[in-house]
Amino acid sequence: MGSKKVSESRTIFTDLVLPPDTNYHGTMFGGNVMAYADKVASISAMRHARARVVTASSDSLDFIAPIHTGEAICLEAFVSYTKTTSMEIYVKVEAENLLTGQRRLTASAYLTFVALDEKGKPTPVPKIIPETEEERWQYQGAEERFKNREKRRQERKAREHLSQDDS
8 A cells, every 4th residue: 555645634624603502602612623524534534534533532622712602613623643544634723803803723633544445344444645744743743643542552451351251
């Protein structure tokens, strides 16, 4: 399997934040931001793998600033790292004041997706070729993020095993 440029997976999504999208503070519900991030990341993963994908994990979703009613939510996602069948997707979330054009970072996240074949089994994905400074920076930190995810998964399995022994 060959490699693909990160730019081939880049996905951009913009939507207007309306009153039903917000809480009593007039800011966007965090769960809505999470849903948008998952959706834009899944499109990015499918563009890269050209296969069906499932979300395997979501980590490091950091809320930095609120998005207010009347602003635009702007999400950008791209594949930042790949293993054999999995892809780490970086998602950047910004708010845009549509009257001034000013943008500010409001959240960022890393999600992991697994590509699936026609039978629903994990299938290999192409490696990535980072080209920009941002893409290279994300790629360089990805192996450590992958190790941290693996550690969390092993700890969860150990806790599950202990709780089954207590039953």
